[in-house]
Amino acid sequence: MTENDEIKRLLSAIAFQNDQAAYKELFILLHNRLKQFGYAILKSNEEAEELVSDIFIKVWEKKEKLTTIESPLLYFYTTAKNLAFNRLQKQKRLQSLKPEEWLMQVNSIYLNPEELMMTAEMLNKIKRAVNDLPPRCKLIFKLVKEDGLKYREVAELLQLSVKTVEAQMAIALRRLGKCMHIELKTAAVRSLH
Amino acid sequence: MSYQEFFWVLFSKKLSNEATTSELKELENLIKDYPEWQYAIQNLEDLWKHQKAKDYGHEEDAYMLHIHRMKELGIPFGEMPDSVMPAKSKKRRILWYSAAVAAMLIAGFFLIGSFSAKNKKSQTPIAREVNEISTRPGSKSRVELPDGSIVWLNAGSKLTYNKDFGIDKREVTLVGEGFFDVTKNKEKPFIISTASINIKVLGTVFNVKAYSEDKQTETSLLHGSIEVTIKNRPSDKIILSPSEKLIVENRITSVEANGFKKNKEQIIRTTIPDINTLVSISKLNYSPADSSVAEAQWINNKLIFRDETFSDLATQMERWFNVSIEIKNEKVAQERLNGTLETETITQALDALQITTSFRYEKTGNKVIIQ
Numbered sequence: 213m214t215e216n217d218e219i220k221r222l223l224s225a226i227a228f229q230n231d232q233a234a235y236k237e238l239f240i241l242l243h244n245r246l247k248q249f250g251y252a253i254l255k256s257n258e259e260a261e262e263l264v265s266d267i268f269i270k271v272w273e274k275k276e277k278l279t280t281i282e283s284p285l286l287y288f289y290t291t292a293k294n295l296a297f298n299r300l301q302k303q304k305r306l307q308s309l310k311p312e313e314w315l316m317q318v319n320s321i322y323l324n325p326e327e328l329m330m331t332a333e334m335l336n337k338i339k340r341a342v343n344d345l346p347p348r349c350k351l352i353f354k355l356v357k358e359d360g361l362k363y364r365e366v367a368e369l370l371q372l373s374v375k376t377v378e379a380q381m382a383i384a385l386r387r388l389g390k391c392m393h394i395e396l397k398t399a400a401v402r403s404l405h
Numbered sequence: 406m407s408y409q410e411f412f413w414v415l416f417s418k419k420l421s422n423e424a425t426t427s428e429l430k431e432l433e434n435l436i437k438d439y440p441e442w443q444y445a446i447q448n449l450e451d452l453w454k455h456q457k458a459k460d461y462g463h464e465e466d467a468y469m470l471h472i473h474r475m476k477e478l479g480i481p482f483g484e485m486p487d488s489v490m491p492a493k494s495k496k497r498r499i500l501w502y503s504a505a506v507a508a509m510l511i512a513g514f515f516l517i518g519s520f521s522a523k524n525k526k527s528q529t530p531i532a533r534e535v536n537e538i539s540t541r542p543g544s545k546s547r548v549e550l551p552d553g554s555i556v557w558l559n560a561g562s563k564l565t566y567n568k569d570f571g572i573d574k575r576e577v578t579l580v581g582e583g584f585f586d587v588t589k590n591k592e593k594p595f596i597i598s599t600a601s602i603n604i605k606v607l608g609t610v611f612n613v614k615a616y617s618e619d620k621q622t623e624t625s626l627l628h629g630s631i632e633v634t635i636k637n638r639p640s641d642k643i644i645l646s647p648s649e650k651l652i653v654e655n656r657i658t659s660v661e662a663n664g665f666k667k668n669k670e671q672i673i674r675t676t677i678p679d680i681n682t683l684v685s686i687s688k689l690n691y692s693p694a695d696s697s698v699a700e701a702q703w704i705n706n707k708l709i710f711r712d713e714t715f716s717d718l719a720t721q722m723e724r725w726f727n728v729s730i731e732i733k734n735e736k737v738a739q740e741r742l743n744g745t746l747e748t749e750t751i752t753q754a755l756d757a758l759q760i761t762t763s764f765r766y767e768k769t770g771n772k773v774i775i776q
Binding site for chain 2: 232236239268273334363384388
């Protein structure tokens, strides 16, 4: 079962059975990522926390309508973006509307090297490489790798083409690959017919 | 688009589950053409799959705050869970409780069941039966173990494991040289015993060279992490990092093993100052041209030697070509050599070595004499 299917199941339980346990499960499933996404735009922890709460108030109030959503994960991120934009506009922080200004943190790279079976040195290099990714590239990488969005969902959320998402993901992974000592030298000189 | 860019687009699509079947095939073909990419690919795949353990404590707090905020904003949500306990949910609790007790009882039966099954097993001699795979000098073999791990056995080697391999634990013994690609299983570590060392791994790729006639036992780690214990120093654990090679002197360990019975005190005195000579860790020999690792090239039918004495090389050539080699000139025996031998005959190999080293040889049947 994909995560979108899981979210759909929870949304149905909330809508048809007023299921509070499902509501809580959904909150716990999505809270962290949505807060991180909200923080990237709003750059304030309290505001990001409130943003998540606002999203889930909407979920409870509009629960009957949410059962027909095709791609619920995208719905949550789009709602987060729109609600965050409302806040920015009220505060006249218009500069922050541009995705290049968003500060996305990538968390899942900060790991125990023994668990991952890589040297600490290599992990540090990777950590640095991720931090040094251009903002938009890092945002896309995080949304795909950590938050589980599909390429087309990221494209729709950020109003980009799927090709751009593809290219940005390739850039991110190529930079990580460089940390593994191996740049694909032999292949660089050949070009694709 | 260059080959490189194309590779990274396909590879990131594969990781993100975005690749179509034909794209996966294309990627596979690209990788096949460039086996040296395997190292970075494997590491990136590990990194990608690895998920941070989730700590839900913080989310629970956030959820309570959210429910509190909804109440303050006057949004109807029904009773607060847990804070008020209506009769209906009390009943539910009891139900849940009895279900949990029932589940524990069932689990208990299973536990008892598996215990008695285990006891029976250890009494049956069938469980002790041993599988043995060996290779003759001059030949190699690829073995797939019941857990999906792959072992390539070099010439003149032997791998043994019990019939119950993989049920409770994964243990093998190795004499000779093996290249291991071990399937990940954190619950059941994979343990390799050789004459002088034990190696414990969870899942990784590495090469072990433990021929009884060699002076050293070598463990080369390509990626992942492994834990090595030296048999007569069981308290010392050595953790190897990727691209490292551990060398243990066989001769010294066997001297210690012999001495152990005679005089315990003497060993303590000799082993401690000897730690540096006994065990050493060095970097693997990467070939700068294609990033391949010399230590693992034998599986591609290449005998690679880096700064090795002729006499050490001769021992390897004996196994490789199934011949016996005798070096009569001590100066030639100590000569240090670098090179690669690839699917050549012993005569071709010796002719090639003559280009850089001056020696004469005579070959009669399977016997070579070097002067």
